[in-house]
Amino acid sequence: MSPCASPLFFVPPLLSKKLYIKTYGCQMNVYDSARMADVMAPLGYRPTETATDADLIILNTCHIREKAEEKVYSDLGRIRKAHARKEGTGERALIAVGGCVGQAEGEEILRRAPYVDMVFGPQSYHNLPDMVMRAQRDGGHVVNLDFAPQPKFDSLPDQSSPQGPSAFLSVQEGCDKFCTFCVVPYTRGAEYSRPAADIEAEARRLVERGALEITLLGQNVNAWHGAGETGDWTLGQLIRRLAEISGLERIRYMTSHPRDMDDSLIAAHGEVEKLMPFLHLPVQSGSDSVLARMNRKHKVDFYLGIIEKLSKARPDIALSSDFIVGFPGETDIEFAATMKLVETVGFAQSYSFKYSPRPGTPAAIVEEQVPEEVKTERLVQLQALITRQQVAFNRSKLGQTMPVLFDRAGKLEDQLIGKSQYMQSVHVRDASAYSGKIVDVTITGAYQNSLAGEIHQPHARRQNVG
Ligand code: 5AD
Ligand code: SF4
Helix, strand or coil: CCCCCCCHHCCCCCCCCCEEEEEECCHHHHHEEEEEEEEHHHEEECCCCCCCCCCCCEECCCCHHHHHHHHHHHHHHHHHHHHHHHHCCCCCCEEEHHHHHHHCCHHHHHHHCCCEEEECCCHHHHHHHHHHHHHHCCCCCCEECCCHHHHHHHHHCCCCCCCCEEEEECCCCCCCCCCCCCCCCHHHHEEECCCCCHHHHHHHHHCCCCCCCEEEEECCHHHCCCCCCEEEEEHHHHHHHHHHCCCCCCCEECCCCCCCCCHHHHHHHHHCCCCCCCCCCCCCCCCCHHHHHCCCCCCHHHHHEEEHHHHHHHCCEEEEEEEEECCCCCCCCCCCCCCHHHHHCCEEEEEEECCCCCCHHHHHCCCCCCCCHHHHHHHHHHHHHHHHHHHHHHCCCCEEEEEEEEEECCCCCCCCEEEEECCCCECCCCCHHHHCCCEEEEEEECCCCEEEECHHHHHEEEEEEE
């Protein structure tokens, strides 16, 4: 990866300018926002927490459900006022809409919100310096919806802002699965896997800058296959290689598709100690007929078979899933099958959504849409079950001592919040000395969304001291 692929990176920072980025949606967007800041840093742009004092405002958007999209337009209305105030001072703040709404809506955004200066998609943000210069120079609208991820990864600079002890690393983008409800194949494009050597180099840089945990990201992350030293590698092979990096303590990956859980990846859960015993493996529905209409390319038994293999490889593995209720045509019997699947598996946590018709996707034009009140009723039922399971899972850890990675400060003085191996938030008091470290914690309280604990040993684990 060349840090200086664009001549614009040679421009010396003139004045320090302020960059405000609001991130919507998934972890991939969190990663992309950090990379946008990296791209703009050589032009003198420094992050700011508020839109009102920014010179450049970027909304890095999500298009997955209607609510996420509408939120962008309502935020734009609010930001416009800040923009006007800034203009009142004689300064010019630029407003950009990036991410999946940018890609999907394109010029439509400029029609609905003409004060927006730039629109771009998830595969073209490496061109931000050029877009900003064009918008400043010409004063008109700039739209860049280029779609190929490879040029983006090839021309992004090395990460300049440290991500802290828990870092994201994008290894794969796009999706070829075409689930009938999903916009991702249209907004993120076809599957693209980064080469193993680029990923390893980025992982080593993250570790040098303090990362103890790396989460490999991709819309279909376990479909990753990239050129490795010994031919085409799978994600299982990549994980084994990354596990050799000294100083890297934890590896995770998300989001996975059941069809791409190959044997090498499943075996890695038993063999690679650094691979955390938690997997987000969305099933979406517990009904074979709904799965077929969703074009999920797997059945319920197949999913259960994968879970059985995973549990054999790593008996303490904890699972989470995504569910959609009220998919077009979903009957009471089909919904009951989802409830049964959840009862059977027992998830540590899960996300559930009402089906939201997305423009351009096949399911959106099916006539048998489920009434809103039925969707709501089913969501309430499913979420109650998911919550019961989550509380039971959290309670099962009471009294146990487990390693926790402290990656953020809590609201209370001297409180730290960390992550268990199973992705639970763990709150500990009198712990500030352990910020950014992995420490053994004894669990003393278990709630719906978090655990409370006490530091078990007076010193941080040997490999993290210093
Ligand atoms: N409606 C509701 N939920 C959706 N998801 C994706 N598309 C839709 C949609 N049209 C959910 C899926 C996916 C998660 C990221 O968002 O459950 O796994
Ligand atoms: Fe969307 Fe995931 Fe299906 Fe791809 S596999 S179309 S990202 S839900």
